Amino acid sequence: MSLSASESWPALQHTAKWSRSQTLASAVLAVLGLLVLLGVLLVVRRLGGAFTADLPRSALLLTAVVSTAIAGSARVVWRQIFPHQFETGYSFSWGDQLVGWGSSLALVMIMVGCSFPGEKLSDWLIWLPLLVIDLFWRQDFFDDGHPEYQAGLYLDDVVETEIDLLDSQSVGAATNSLEQPECTQQIFRVREADGQEAIYATLQSEFQAGQRYATAYVGFCPPLPFRPAIEVDQTGGPAADIKIVQTLSHGARFDLKLAIAAECSTQVTIDLAARSPKSTGS
Structure with missing residues (x-):
């Protein structure tokens, strides 16, 4: 034919x-x-x-x-x-x-x-x-x-960037709240419409009375086949400034700074999305 x-x-x-x-x-x-x-x-x-x-x-x-x-x-x-x-x-x-x-x-x-x-x-x-x-x-x-x-190679590279907080619905739609008090991380690994893998997670960082600074970590196992673009949004706890200080194919690190030192034991909850730079257009 x-x-x-x-x-x-x-x-x-x-x-x-x-x-x-x-x-x-x-x-x-x-x-x-x-x-x-x-x-x-x-x-x-x-x-x-x-x-x-x-x-x-x-x-x-x-x-x-x-x-x-x-x-x-x-x-x-x-x-x-x-x-x-x-x-x-x-x-x-x-x-x-x-x-x-x-x-x-x-x-x-x-x-x-x-x-x-x-x-x-x-x-x-x-x-x-x-x-x-x-x-x-x-x-x-x-x-x-x-x-x-x-x-x-995807080398360990420290990238210090100020982040713009996202609309909570953009990240929260793919993640759930931490359902139990003893659960400090909840991670979802999905494949998006363009075929790229993405990770959505909810993290909880502890602050003791008088503490103002904390560091949060999240790991990606197995590692992603790219260094992801990270987006975060605070969804709970006292007001805090969040910085992405390390972005790797196998995880990320965040620094959190409260507006004022914690008066008592408290938690800050953040939602994050780790996606391919190609998917985010960055």
Whole structure:
């Protein structure tokens, strides 16, 4: 049975898009391969004594800037083809590693080939700033401005942020009040409409007479496949300021500060939602 034009067109669009992506990815790898090959050739000839004179400073500067621009452009194009997908537990492919580290390797080899042994200060003044720039470009290529995702790992990262208290109905709809006095935490783990897991919980933090500060913890077991966006709302107890001071894939920590010190033993109850940043749009 043959497909109609309306049915086959989306499939053709998808095939054409994938074909263009493959072509661009192959071009990026080819350009980096040529850059590395140029670096190898320069190093071999330099170490073999074939180069008896240094490049003029203007020619060396042009070579360094163009090489750095090519390496940076290759990373930008590659990331446009294969964007980050941290929320889904994305880990870097061999292509990411090859483009990220291969471009830096090519720059170092070109530097050695053009300037070894680097006895002139002018050579360092040309290459060192560009290598530092390349270092930050490579970091951004891997983590997209989020160092906690470097090398595909979710690192323990302390994030101190003032939080806006939410409408209690937004979080409370998915959680229940603590039903028994001896219950200090109640946690629900659900799968939302977009397929991402989310955790909704109610926590109770104890304050003794004269106490004004307390710390609350909640654990996520097994850990979430992403570092969640945390939203909290105080639902009981004396007025308190709440800060999220640590957000991890396996739990979170909160600091609570009462408006005035507790006059007697009391509790502060908070509802929280730990959701994928993709689901919350943050």
